[in-house]
Amino acid sequence: MVTLPKNPATGEAHPLAVLVQPGVVPLDLVIPLQVFGPWPAYVSESLGGLKTPYRLDLVGPGTAVGDLLQVGNVQPLSRLADAQTIVVPGTSDPTAPPDPATVEALLVASKRGARILSICTGAFTVAATGLLDGRRATTHWQWAPELRARYPRVTVVDRELYIDEGQIVTSAGVLAGTDLCLHVLRTDHGQYVANTLARYLVSPPHREGGQAQYSSERPERRSELSQTTDWILDHLGEQLTVERVAAQAHVSVRTLSRRFRSTFGVSVMEWVARQRVSRAREFLETTDRTIADIAHACGFGSVESLRVHFMAQTMTSPSRYRSTFG
Amino acid sequence: MVTLPKNPATGEAHPLAVLVQPGVVPLDLVIPLQVFGPWPAYVSESLGGLKTPYRLDLVGPGTAVGDLLQVGNVQPLSRLADAQTIVVPGTSDPTAPPDPATVEALLVASKRGARILSICTGAFTVAATGLLDGRRATTHWQWAPELRARYPRVTVVDRELYIDEGQIVTSAGVLAGTDLCLHVLRTDHGQYVANTLARYLVSPPHREGGQAQYSSERPERRSELSQTTDWILDHLGEQLTVERVAAQAHVSVRTLSRRFRSTFGVSVMEWVARQRVSRAREFLETTDRTIADIAHACGFGSVESLRVHFMAQTMTSPSRYRSTFG
Known part of the structure; x- marks a missing residue:
C-alpha cells in the first residue's frame, strides 16, 4: 500500500x-x-x-x-x-x-x-x-x-x-x-x-x-490620532462611516483619510474593520456569546459580514478560531 | 477588554x-x-x-x-x-x-x-x-x-x-x-x-x-496468525465475518477468537476494523479518491460506518484527517 x-x-x-x-x-x-x-x-x-x-x-x-x-x-x-x-x-x-x-x-x-x-x-x-x-x-x-x-x-x-x-x-x-x-x-x-x-x-x-x-495587533501604537482611535474603539458596535468619524475629529474626510493612511497604512474603514475583527477575536476567546451576538456587538451588520472580514484577516472562520483559542 | x-x-x-x-x-x-x-x-x-x-x-x-x-x-x-x-x-x-x-x-x-x-x-x-x-x-x-x-x-x-x-x-x-x-x-x-x-x-x-x-499501528507485529492476517489484509474490501475468517484459517470460531484476543488484545472484528481504518488513512493521505469510494474499498458498508469507526480510532473525521495529512 x-x-x-x-x-x-x-x-x-x-x-x-x-x-x-x-x-x-x-x-x-x-x-x-x-x-x-x-x-x-x-x-x-x-x-x-x-x-x-x-x-x-x-x-x-x-x-x-x-x-x-x-x-x-x-x-x-x-x-x-x-x-x-x-x-x-x-x-x-x-x-x-x-x-x-x-x-x-x-x-x-x-x-x-x-x-x-x-x-x-x-x-x-x-x-x-x-x-x-x-x-x-x-x-x-x-x-x-x-x-x-x-x-x-x-x-x-x-x-x-x-x-x-x-x-x-x-x-x-x-x-x-x-x-x-x-x-x-x-x-x-x-x-x-x-x-x-x-x-x-x-x-x-x-x-x-x-x-x-x-498574530495580534493589539495594542495599536499611540499616535496623533489617539483621541480619534479611542473614540472609534468606544463606538465600534455602532454604525460608523468616514464622515461620522471625520466630524467627530473636527477635520475633513480628506485630512482624516490622509492621516490614517500615513499612520496605519490603511484607510479609515479598513482600520475600523481590523479593530472589529480584533474585538470579535477577544469575544470568541473569552466569552460564550453566540457568533450572531458577537457580530452585532462588534458593529458588523450581519454574521456573514463578520465571517468575510474575519476570514480575510485571520484566514480562519470565527467558529474554528473559537475552537482553537476559546 | x-x-x-x-x-x-x-x-x-x-x-x-x-x-x-x-x-x-x-x-x-x-x-x-x-x-x-x-x-x-x-x-x-x-x-x-x-x-x-x-x-x-x-x-x-x-x-x-x-x-x-x-x-x-x-x-x-x-x-x-x-x-x-x-x-x-x-x-x-x-x-x-x-x-x-x-x-x-x-x-x-x-x-x-x-x-x-x-x-x-x-x-x-x-x-x-x-x-x-x-x-x-x-x-x-x-x-x-x-x-x-x-x-x-x-x-x-x-x-x-x-x-x-x-x-x-x-x-x-x-x-x-x-x-x-x-x-x-x-x-x-x-x-x-x-x-x-x-x-x-x-x-x-x-x-x-x-x-x-x-499514531500509526502499521506494520503489525508478526505472529503465528500471520497467514490469517495476511489473508484478511488481502480481502479487507470484502464482507468479512468471524465465521468466514475462521473457515479460511481451518480453525473454529472459538479458537480464532482466542488467538486474536491473546495476540492483539482485541476481537477478530475489532482487529479487522482497525486495519480498515488504517487503510482508509492511507487512501486519504495518498489519493484523491472520494470518501464514499474509500469507504467501499476498505470494506465499510457505508460512509457513515467509515466515519464512526474512523472517529473512534483517530478522534477526528475522515475529511479533517485528509486536510491535515493528505
Missing part, C-alpha cells in the same frame, strides 16, 4: 548546515535538528530502513543557545562551503546587525546553488544578503513590519506559515519552523516520509489557516 | 526545574525552556509588563542534549528540593533504567507537594517512582504499549495530548509538550497569558483530536 522512497539505503547524505548566530532562539535551532538530524530507530524501521538522508552540522559564529544551552561542536563558517542546504534559525533581537562574515558566506553559498531555509526572524539575516530582494518572504508576525521597513524591496507576507521561493524558503514564527522543515522533507523525500516524521513529532504535517490566526 | 492577570509585577517567581537525563530528546527539553523561561520583551509588553512568573533551572544528572548541544549550567539533583514544579522531558531510550537517585529525588519532591510534568517518554521516569500507580497517564504513542507492559498499575492512555491528574500531568509525544506547557500556563495564569505565549510560538493553544490521529 505504502510507497516508500526509492533506494532508501543508497545515495550520498545531503550536507545540511544549521547556522548558530548569537542570540539564537532555542526552539528555532532545535526543530531542524529533530527533523533533519538522526531519526529514532522505529522511524527508520517504518520507512523500510531509511535513516535520515541529511548530514547535519552546526555552524558558528555563535555557541550559546539562550542562557542555559551551548553548542558542543560548532563548525567554522567555512563549513558552509560544503552545504547543499543551510538553515538560518531566528535570533531574539533581529534588529542587531548580522555578522558581515556570515552574510557574505550565505551569499557565496547561495550563488553556488545552496538552498537557504530561514525560520522565524532568521529572515532578517537572509534579507541582509540582498537575496530576498524582489522575492516574497515571511518572518514572525511580530517582526514582519520591521522586516518590511528595513528591506522595502522584499515582499514581506505575514499570513502564511512558510513561503517557498524555490532556492529560498522562509518560515513564520518559532513553531512554523516545524511546518517549514516538514515541507522541505516532503519536497525532498515525499509525503509518506514527511508524514512519518510528523507522526513521530506529534505535529500536524499540514496546518490550516497560516500564521494570520496567531 | 482584556483581563490581565492580577498583580503582574508582584509575587515570588515560581521555582521550576527541568530535569536533564542522559539521552534527553532536544525538543522535549527546549519546549519548557521557551514557555516557562524568559519571555521576549513584546510578550511582556502585551501582558501589561508581566515577565515570566517562573524561575527556571536545569537540573542534572545529564549534560549532553543529543550529539550537538550541551547544558551550560546544570544544577545538581539536590536543587529539586526547592522546585515547586518539575518538568521531566523524554529520553530517546525509555527502556534504559532511570538513575535511582533521580527517581528518589522525584519521589521526595512529590511527597513534599511539588507538581510533576512529564513530556513524551519522560513518563517512564515518573512511572518508576510508583507515583503513577492507580492513575491515568500518557506518553508518546509509539511507547504506550511498552509503558503499559512495564507498569501495569498505571492506566496508560494513548489518545490524548496530555492527562492532567492534578499534581502530576503527563503529555504525549514530543510537540505535545507544547500543549502540556500551555495547559499548565493556562491553569496557573489564565487563558489570556497562555494564548499570548501560544501566539508568540505560533502554536495552537488548544489542538483538537488528541494524539490518536498521529
Whole structure:
C-alpha cells in the first residue's frame, strides 16, 4: 500500500548546515535538528530502513543557545562551503546587525546553488544578503513590519506559515519552523516520509489557516490620532462611516483619510474593520456569546459580514478560531 | 477588554526545574525552556509588563542534549528540593533504567507537594517512582504499549495530548509538550497569558483530536496468525465475518477468537476494523479518491460506518484527517 522512497539505503547524505548566530532562539535551532538530524530507530524501521538522508552540522559564529544551552561542536563558517542546504534559525533581537562574515558566506553559498531555509526572524539575516530582494518572504508576525521597513524591496507576507521561493524558503514564527522543515522533507523525500516524521513529532504535517490566526495587533501604537482611535474603539458596535468619524475629529474626510493612511497604512474603514475583527477575536476567546451576538456587538451588520472580514484577516472562520483559542 | 492577570509585577517567581537525563530528546527539553523561561520583551509588553512568573533551572544528572548541544549550567539533583514544579522531558531510550537517585529525588519532591510534568517518554521516569500507580497517564504513542507492559498499575492512555491528574500531568509525544506547557500556563495564569505565549510560538493553544490521529499501528507485529492476517489484509474490501475468517484459517470460531484476543488484545472484528481504518488513512493521505469510494474499498458498508469507526480510532473525521495529512 505504502510507497516508500526509492533506494532508501543508497545515495550520498545531503550536507545540511544549521547556522548558530548569537542570540539564537532555542526552539528555532532545535526543530531542524529533530527533523533533519538522526531519526529514532522505529522511524527508520517504518520507512523500510531509511535513516535520515541529511548530514547535519552546526555552524558558528555563535555557541550559546539562550542562557542555559551551548553548542558542543560548532563548525567554522567555512563549513558552509560544503552545504547543499543551510538553515538560518531566528535570533531574539533581529534588529542587531548580522555578522558581515556570515552574510557574505550565505551569499557565496547561495550563488553556488545552496538552498537557504530561514525560520522565524532568521529572515532578517537572509534579507541582509540582498537575496530576498524582489522575492516574497515571511518572518514572525511580530517582526514582519520591521522586516518590511528595513528591506522595502522584499515582499514581506505575514499570513502564511512558510513561503517557498524555490532556492529560498522562509518560515513564520518559532513553531512554523516545524511546518517549514516538514515541507522541505516532503519536497525532498515525499509525503509518506514527511508524514512519518510528523507522526513521530506529534505535529500536524499540514496546518490550516497560516500564521494570520496567531498574530495580534493589539495594542495599536499611540499616535496623533489617539483621541480619534479611542473614540472609534468606544463606538465600534455602532454604525460608523468616514464622515461620522471625520466630524467627530473636527477635520475633513480628506485630512482624516490622509492621516490614517500615513499612520496605519490603511484607510479609515479598513482600520475600523481590523479593530472589529480584533474585538470579535477577544469575544470568541473569552466569552460564550453566540457568533450572531458577537457580530452585532462588534458593529458588523450581519454574521456573514463578520465571517468575510474575519476570514480575510485571520484566514480562519470565527467558529474554528473559537475552537482553537476559546 | 482584556483581563490581565492580577498583580503582574508582584509575587515570588515560581521555582521550576527541568530535569536533564542522559539521552534527553532536544525538543522535549527546549519546549519548557521557551514557555516557562524568559519571555521576549513584546510578550511582556502585551501582558501589561508581566515577565515570566517562573524561575527556571536545569537540573542534572545529564549534560549532553543529543550529539550537538550541551547544558551550560546544570544544577545538581539536590536543587529539586526547592522546585515547586518539575518538568521531566523524554529520553530517546525509555527502556534504559532511570538513575535511582533521580527517581528518589522525584519521589521526595512529590511527597513534599511539588507538581510533576512529564513530556513524551519522560513518563517512564515518573512511572518508576510508583507515583503513577492507580492513575491515568500518557506518553508518546509509539511507547504506550511498552509503558503499559512495564507498569501495569498505571492506566496508560494513548489518545490524548496530555492527562492532567492534578499534581502530576503527563503529555504525549514530543510537540505535545507544547500543549502540556500551555495547559499548565493556562491553569496557573489564565487563558489570556497562555494564548499570548501560544501566539508568540505560533502554536495552537488548544489542538483538537488528541494524539490518536498521529499514531500509526502499521506494520503489525508478526505472529503465528500471520497467514490469517495476511489473508484478511488481502480481502479487507470484502464482507468479512468471524465465521468466514475462521473457515479460511481451518480453525473454529472459538479458537480464532482466542488467538486474536491473546495476540492483539482485541476481537477478530475489532482487529479487522482497525486495519480498515488504517487503510482508509492511507487512501486519504495518498489519493484523491472520494470518501464514499474509500469507504467501499476498505470494506465499510457505508460512509457513515467509515466515519464512526474512523472517529473512534483517530478522534477526528475522515475529511479533517485528509486536510491535515493528505
